[in-house]
Amino acid sequence: MLLVGLSPVQVFDDARSVLIAVPEDTLVPTYSILPVPPPRDTPITEAERTEAVRVLAAGNAIIGVLTMGIIGMQIGQEWASRQEDKEQRDLDVRVKNVVGESKKDL
Numbered sequence: 001m002l003l004v005g006l007s008p009v010q011v012f013d014d015a016r017s018v019l020i021a022v023p024e025d026t027l028v029p030t031y032s033i034l035p036v037p038p039p040r041d042t043p044i045t046e047a048e049r050t051e052a053v054r055v056l057a058a059g060n061a062i063i064g065v066l067t068m069g070i071i072g073m074q075i076g077q078e079w080a081s082r083q084e085d086k087e088q089r090d091l092d093v094r095v096k097n098v099v100g101e102s103k104k105d106l
Contacts, residue, residue: 044052
């Protein structure tokens with residue numbers, strides 16, 4: 001682990017201080033069933049870089065839309081729960097009034 005160019009304040013003042021206690025070997029997950037791709041012989045071209053950014057942006061957009069859908073469903077569930085509680089309170093008041101009136105008639 002290299003700490004070249006960092007003052008002691010920088011090392012212990014931010015999130016990098018956590019990295020001091022963690023060996024470098026544990027920072028790279030190796031949970032993959034896919035083989036490791038061979039190293040590239042040529043550098044990445046501008047077209048490949050553009051395509052990679054487009055794919056990443058499309059994935060982020062899909063995740064954003066799905067997250068908004070989940071939030072919308074949770075809002076709907078909370079609204080339905082509140083509506084059900086309100087209707088139950090109204091029904092309880094009506095039943096209480098009917099029972100109160102029937103006791104007066106006796």
